[in-house]
Amino acid sequence: PVLGHLTRSIVLVGMMGSGKTAVGTALARMLDAPFLDSDHEIERAAQMSVAEIFARDGEPFFRARESEVLERLLSGPPGVISTGGGAFLSEANREMIARLGVSVWLKADLELLWQRVRHKNTRPLLRTADPKRTLTDLLAQRLPHYSKAQVAVEAEPGLSVPDMARKVIAH
């Protein structure tokens, strides 16, 4: 551990492919803090993948479960929390995240995001005829929301996961 115990959570926000889960895992290890990934929590409770939940129950149902996870975390100990890419878009979620601790936007540009998500089939929102176009549009719509995070940390191509985690700590 590089720091003492966390008194507030570190909540990672940003686009799919920005590295929230990978960096969050490394960060939690470095800080000797608990790690929680909101997508994984939803999947565990539902016994289904995010893609299956979207297909069976729809996005609004998924968003409701996502908000419930954040709400439940409010009564738990602080830790490192990775959110799904859509979690920081609603005002209600942003308020809960502000109560949990510091929001950290892992800020990556379109090309880096695309290189990381293009060969994966786990993001239901990208199952479109032109996924790169969809990613481009989502990024444009979401930038104004992500920029409300308290801290922004630039994800540069070639930076390793541990180096990115160290960069978050430095900020």
Ligand code: S3P
């Ligand atoms: C989503 C991002 C995903 C997951 C769901 C919706 C989004 O999480 O929550 O597919 O709206 O951007 P990751 O950001 O971890 O891929």
